[in-house]
Amino acid sequence: MISFDNNESHVRYKLVEEGKMTETQKHSIGVIGTGNFARAIAKRLYYSADDQMIAYLSSIDDCFCDIAVGSISDCIQNAEIIFLAIHFADYTDCLGKYIPELSRKILIDVSNRDRPSETESNAEFLSTLVPDAKVVKAFNVLSAYAIEEETAGGSRRVFLAGNDTTARTKVSVLARELGFYPVDLGLLKSSRKIERFPIRLFxxxxxxxxxxxxxxxxxxxxxxxxxxxxxxxxxxxxxxxxxxxxxxxxxxxxxxxxxxxxxxxxxxxxxxxxxxxxxxxxxxxxxxxxxxxxxxxxxxxxxxxxxxxxxxxxxxxxxxxxxxxKIIVPKNLTEDLExxxxxxxxxxxxxxxxxxxxxxxxxxxxxxxxxxxxxxxxxxxxxxxxxxxxxxxxxxxxxxxxxxxxxxxxxxxxxxxxxxxxxxxxxxxxxxxxxxxxxxxxxxxxxxxxxxxRGWERNNTGCKAKCSKPYNSGYVVSKKENSKLDFNFDAEASQMIQFESDACECHMLKNV
Ligand SMILES: NC(=O)C1=CN([C@@H]2O[C@H](COP(=O)(O)OP(=O)(O)OC[C@H]3O[C@@H](n4cnc5c(N)ncnc54)[C@H](OP(=O)(O)O)[C@@H]3O)[C@@H](O)[C@H]2O)C=CC1
Ligand SMILES: [Fe+3]
Structure with missing residues (x-):
């Protein structure tokens, strides 16, 4: 059986002998929802994850394998990591009354929208709805079919994002455990990018x-x-x-x-x-x-x-x-001509x-x-x-x-x-x-x-670089005095800095 042990800031698997594992070390996994995604992920958890992983499928009428089935309230109380397999539009209705119980739980947001918002992702909305939960965006790029069937086509990468590093790492380990390849994209604002992946077509x-x-x-x-x-x-x-x-x-x-x-x-x-x-x-x-x-x-x-x-x-x-x-036909043909x-x-x-x-x-x-x-x-x-x-x-x-x-x-x-x-x-x-x-x-x-x-500049007294429009990656211009700025910010912020002073320098824009 397997438990997650958060030791020296990294999470690693720890094999625990039967009987020695305490209830608190165990990671129980809950699934809220009874639809296609919920059933697919529950089935996957049952077959891929260790026996000791418990999945709660909320409000499902028939018994599903050996997985405990119960109410949403049961699921929230018993599970530490919860897959939220319902549509984004139902978040408030479904979770509104459980906000205190969801405190410190890891909530995996798997939702997609036909038209993702430019300013706030589903996962960001969820983290404002349940501020004390550790929201991780993940698994939304996989179809329910790909989760159920190993032979289904398409990439098996799982992009994930979340503000809590430990929660993100736990979900990464879980994704690997389920047979996928986690790709950590960092903070929760990256979920905007992740939510655009499933709807894009080349x-x-x-x-x-x-x-x-x-x-x-x-x-x-x-x-x-x-x-x-x-x-x-x-x-x-x-x-x-x-x-x-x-x-x-x-x-x-x-x-x-x-x-x-x-x-x-x-x-x-x-x-x-x-x-x-x-x-x-x-x-x-x-x-x-x-x-x-x-x-x-x-x-x-x-x-x-x-x-x-x-x-x-x-x-x-x-x-x-x-x-x-060139074919020259003789004038006096007396026999067949080849x-x-x-x-x-x-x-x-x-x-x-x-x-x-x-x-x-x-x-x-x-x-x-x-x-x-x-x-x-x-x-x-x-x-x-x-x-x-x-x-x-x-x-x-x-x-x-x-x-x-x-x-x-x-x-x-x-x-x-x-x-x-x-x-x-x-x-x-x-x-x-x-x-x-x-x-x-x-x-x-x-x-x-x-x-x-290699970095040499003809005129390094002023910065000739132009940054007229923010893009997703590239170079930004900043004031020289301010070079200690955190460049992991968003592109719009870099724009404002550029216009503050003539004495500027160029920085590589990272993680945007
Ligand atoms: N299906 C897929 O291939 C993929 C789905 N997703 C995402 O997974 C999520 C679920 O999708 P999917 O399973 O296909 O959808 P389904 O329509 O099949 O299932 C939706 C589920 O949400 C439940 N539900 C709706 N409202 C509430 C509520 N107020 N409280 C509790 N439960 C509620 C429904 O229960 P009930 O039937 O009882 O109303 C149902 O079980 C969506 O956000 C979707 O974007 C992401 C990637 C792929
Ligand atoms: Fe030719």
Missing amino acids: PEWRGPIAFSIAVFNIWFLYIIFIYFVEKSAFSWEQIFIKVTNKPLCMTAITLLSATYLPSSIASMFQIFYGTKHIRFPYWFDKWLKARKQLGIMAFILVTVHVIISVLLMSPTYWRSWYHPI LPMVTWMIWKGEAACLAGILAFLCLCILAVSTIPSVSETLNWKEWQFIQSKLGHVSLFLSVVHVIIMGAPGWANGGVVKILKSITFLSLILPVITLTLKILFSFPCLNRYVTKIR
Whole structure:
């Protein structure tokens, strides 16, 4: 059997021999509610936690396994840790009359709301409703099904927050005991963040997907205009694969550039301000954070482009890649004529294929390295090498691929034709990205940027950093005299400090 022993400020398991454990050492667990969540957590407690853990299921009519079933009042009196498995709207009605009894009890708030409040979480409301209870926000990110079934999909992490450290640790240990991975997010105000987790749907993907669709549409419409409106280069029957393959390639190379361009723009910002302690503009901050998603979108589109290109690999579809087949029919045919239809690729086809294959290979390595189990095996330098160096190599090879595809055509046309060609247009952003990368790799610029990134400031008498809007993380500006401030405060507070004095310094904003 297991009890929690709070010794030297850390809670550890203590195996207690049968009979020796006193009632006060035992942690009885209560569950208020009879709904889906209550039944699921009670079942989990019964099967996963030690026999000695007692769960009280309030007001349930049928007996549930060996778990004691009783009234809410019983549950509150007997349990030390209580799961509050009822809806947020019922909190006042349910707990109003038990406020004195709930004093010093650990109340686990598992509730969610369709629209979480920006100013007060359910858990914060609960801690004002029952001020003497130790409220811990936890388990709300799991569904009742995931609690009951080990095989259910989705993350098994349990985020928790609460102002009482011991209560938080006890709930952490309990979560682990139940087979989940606790992630302690600190004080109860973090519950606002935790309550937003279950209702979010891939928030970090929305921007990159919308951007990819927009870029694809622009390229697609331009290609329709060039190949169908201006001239009739293709039949509409080819719209599904042959024609669509072109904007796929153009979008992929644009997205790949968009993945690597921000690092150079960040260097430009840092050189301009002469410090690394700057808050980037909101749009740029978002762009920096979307690089991984943009890179993955580029990889997906490149994969589709490769599949389609391989499927279409024939002299009919890729005419310019192959030697033309010349058939000379003799004038005086006296016997059956056999016509060989074999042709070889010209240098353009072979070179474009090679550059394309190598670029795809680099992207595959990049994509594999983003898988958490793989990235965990890399140290910081290896990760940086793959993400930055290999990424730029892959962009360079993609540029070579497109140049080989387009350059022979450029040689035959005038300036206007070159400027209008899709190969030329799609190369503008990648070439800018690669040029900036080369520029910032020159020793003089590279050394200067590295110096700034290590903390050197060009003008350290005043602070050039701007913090016009509070965000969830990043840098804040504060008065120099006030540098002993607690920076674990919220972002709005940091705003007020910034405007108090010109003599300011920059701090990293933590735990917000
Ligand atoms: N279900 C899930 O997958 C998840 C649920 N949650 C959270 O868990 C909580 C419970 O959800 P769920 O079990 O699905 O909801 P249910 O509707 O299935 O159950 C609600 C429970 O609350 C009880 N209840 C309502 N009003 C009172 C009251 N005044 N006093 C005492 N008990 C009351 C109900 O009892 P009665 O039937 O007798 O009225 C019922 O047992 C919610 O806050 C929800 O956000 C969180 C994550 C996942
Ligand atoms: Fe291609």
